[in-house]
Amino acid sequence: MSKLTFEEAAVRGALLRVTSYEIDLDLTRGADTFRSTTLIRFTADTGADADPAPATFADLLAERVHEITLNGRPLDPDTVYRGERLVLEGLGAENELRVVADCAYTNTGAGLHRSVDPVDGKVYLFTHFEVQEARRVFTTFEQPDLKAPFTFTVTAPAGWTVFSASPTPVPEPSPDGAHAVWRFAPTPPLPTYLTSIAAGEYHVVGDTYTSASGQEVPLRVAARASVAEHLDAEEIFEITKRGLDYYLDVFGSDFPFAKYDQIFVPEYNLSAMENAATVILRETFVFRSKVTDAVRHRRAATILHELAHMWFGDLVTMRWWDDIWLKETFATYMSVRAQVATTRWSDSWTGFANADKANAYRQDQLPSTHPVASPAGDIEQALENFDHITYYKGASAIKQLVTWVGDEQFFEGMRKYFAAHAWGNSTLADLLGALEQASGRDLGAWSREWLSQAGVNTLRPQYTVDGDGAFTSFAVLQEASEEHPTLRSHRLAVGLYSRGERGLERVGRVEVDVTGARTEVPELIGTQRPDVVLLNDDDLTYALIRLDEHSLGALLGAAAGIGDFTEGLPRALSWAAAWDMVRAGELAARDYIRLVLAGVDSESDTEVVQSLHASLLTALDQYVAPAARTQLTDTVAAAARQRLSTSPPASDVQLSWALLFARVAHRPEDLALIADLRAGAATVEGLTVDVELRWALLAALVRAGQAGPAEIEAERELDGTTTGAENAAGALAAMPDARATADAWEAAVHGTVSNGTQRALIGGTFSPIGLGVVQSGRRDLLREHTERYFAEIGEVWAGRSSEVARTVVIGLYPRLLVEQETVDRTDAYLADAAPAPALRRLLIEGRDEVIRSLRAQRVDAAAAAA
Secondary structure (H helix, E strand, O other): OOOOOOOHHHHHHEEEEEEEEEEEEOOOOOOOOEEEEEEEEEEOOOOOOOOOOOOOOEEEEEEEEEEEEOOOEEEOOHHEOOOEEEEOOOOOOEEEEEEEEEOOOOOOOOOOEEEEEEOOOOOEEEOOOOOOOHOOOOEEEOOOOOOOOEEEEEEEEEEEEEOOOOOOOOOOEEOOEEEEEEOOOOOOOEHHHHHOOOOOOOEEEEEEEEEEOOOEEEEEEEEEEHHHHOOOOOHHHHHHHHHHHHHHHHHOOOOOOEEEEEEEEEOOOEEOOOOOOEEEOOOOOOOOOOOOOOHHHHHHHHHHHHHHHHHEEOOOOOOOHHHHHHHHHHHHHHHHHHHHHHHOOOOOOHHHHHHHHHHHHHHOOOOOOOOOOOOOOEEEHHHOOOHHHHHHHHHHHEEEEEEHHHHHHHHHHHHHHHHHHHHHEHHHHHOOOOOOOOHHOHHHHHHHHOOOOOOOOOOEEEEEEEEEEEEEEEEEEEEEOOOOOOOEEEEEEEEEEOOOOOOOOEEEEEEEEEEEOOEHHHHHOOOEOEEEEEEEEOOOOOOOOOHHHHHHHHHHOOOHHHHHEEHHHHHHHHHHHHHHHOOOOOOOHHHHHHHHHHHHHOOOOOHHHHHHHHHHHHHHHHHOHHHHHHHHHHHHHHHHHHHHHOOOOOOOHHHHHHHHHHHHHHHOOHHHHHHHHHHHOOOOOOOOOOHHHHHHHHHHHHHHHOOOOOHHHHHHHHHOOHHHHHHHHHHHHHHOOOHHHHHHHHHHHHOOEEEEHHHHHHHHHHHOOOOOOOHHHHHHHHHOHHHHHHHHHHHHHHHOOOOHHHHHHHHHHHOOOHHHHHHHHHHHHEEEEEEEEHHHHHHHHHHHHHHHEEEEHHHHHHHHOO
């Protein structure tokens, strides 16, 4: 499949200016294809320095092209349409291109996705175009700097609702009343990837937002009819309105669009997408069962992130994909600020440090790490850079920047930036110029350190004490990897914590500017050494931190360990430090498990609790010595079972422990309790066994071989939704049976199942309740498919859509086979197959995780022998 390169886009961008798109879609022609008619008006540079008759190409992926007309001249589709591109020669100064084609619906989440609800048979359509998928729906010049107004006309069944970037017009019924036509008004100038269509018998709830200046913005929330009873539109509107209040205030402008829709859809690959004025969100944010407050917080964060994109990305768009951080970094940063300022989650920076920033640290240690502002030579490379570095390291860097230049100056710079580039494109230089003008600071050095250099620094305390325990020297050591040796400038705090009546409380704090490999901190000389020294107290910088031997010993030796801290942020920083020490081979996984089980009860924030539970599962699956895995799993299972009863009844924490218990239970007595809970023969005070928890409990029984096809089918009949069908497929795949594994593998890799079903079949990181073929207890079955994996991934990468191929390559990589043979087999494939750069990157990342796991297992085994 053709991947647009930066060079091609630069040539086309210099040659063309797009005046307008008119797109007519007929969605009434069957279940497989739809008619797409595109009219593009554009100019071409035919001046003295240009070819007298310049040529270019347009982008289209179609089942069949019926007509191509350029400036009134018919072109032969068999000649000019070359699979994915239309070759356009003999351009004039003013041009008009008309293309009529039949395009295909997809079930992969890209292009125009078609989903049939198994509950009632209703059809739902939605688009996803980032980064070059609009060409699956209409003819395009598919690059972000060729923005233009779009006018959509859609023919669809009567009774449907159709959404796009412009307000939904009154439909015009056909003579027989079976169909209708929606004629949307032109949009402001947009890039192709931010246009959208959603259509179907959606359940819609409306409201209106009125700003302080009197601007009225119609709001709508939509979802499938079968989940309408679970759509808590009131809370979604409340978060949206608070976000609008905040953003309009700090950006000093009206909302850029005439309305704002949020549509929750099934089978979506992402959490959400910032289509202009029509945001698409994953339907799992419509809660059909009890969820924890952490999940509600994640939904609020997503809503506010996408809302921020209406300025960052939609109003002002990056010129090319190397500057995706201009939209994703700022939307992430502004979302957290909005959460803190406007919602009940006022401690969101703590959650950011504990989960999001931790993900960035993990990604930044991979061999494939890249700068925040990272080159993108082609579309494929750009797609790979939508990762935790771009989102969370970038947001951490912006947080530092704002601390340095000041809030007022930062937002003044943002207002200048929006005013200068509204409805246009921008680059890193444009943003820095606006911030430098507003702050009076030179941001060149900051940009080079934090945006243009890859890798993460590690900070360690080094000190000596006298006989009375007072510091006689204190320094902060800074390290960098050999591959990315940049030592950065950090403004950070050194926190001193000692145990008092309430627990570990801060008894001292010193701010210091860290530069180079060693920074002395003379302010601490003579200060009594505390129980715990915590670098980066208050989370001011972006860096890995290490606990010194004394501090780590104090935490390991205390009854509640990290839980002894009286404040949430130092706990979050200490949890992150301890976990990264496990991953770096500096702390045994068994000691980390002991720390978590000792201190987790001090956490009332379920986002933190769930993050710790996830790290426990990873430690058990990959980092503990294999000989100790069963014993340590039993320890965690016993702790989880105990907390089912000791957690506050009906609390989020209780539900979190129930889900962890279902993941790790394998002893007969634990499986018996799970079976009884599912059947209603046993109860736990406050624990409601609803549809989602029933699936989690069933998954535990299936993995243990105590439930099979009959029980799975019975559960699917009770839950006749799309999610129920996906869970059933994943449960069948999870059975400890060679044939079930082989069938699921074949369907996931070579079948035509939907993207949601594919993820359920694979499982692993794609299934939080433990469905799918990737199971830690089935390493023998997975080992049988290792050679098949390497034999097939090249074909999958070349022949399947980007999202489907990535799901296969990431999901089925044998990372649970923590053996040197896995590393060697990966090396052999990389040497012999010469894979495409993006495929190579994913394999190198999987290989690195196995190497890291081997090291962690050696450390854990040594700790057991000590």
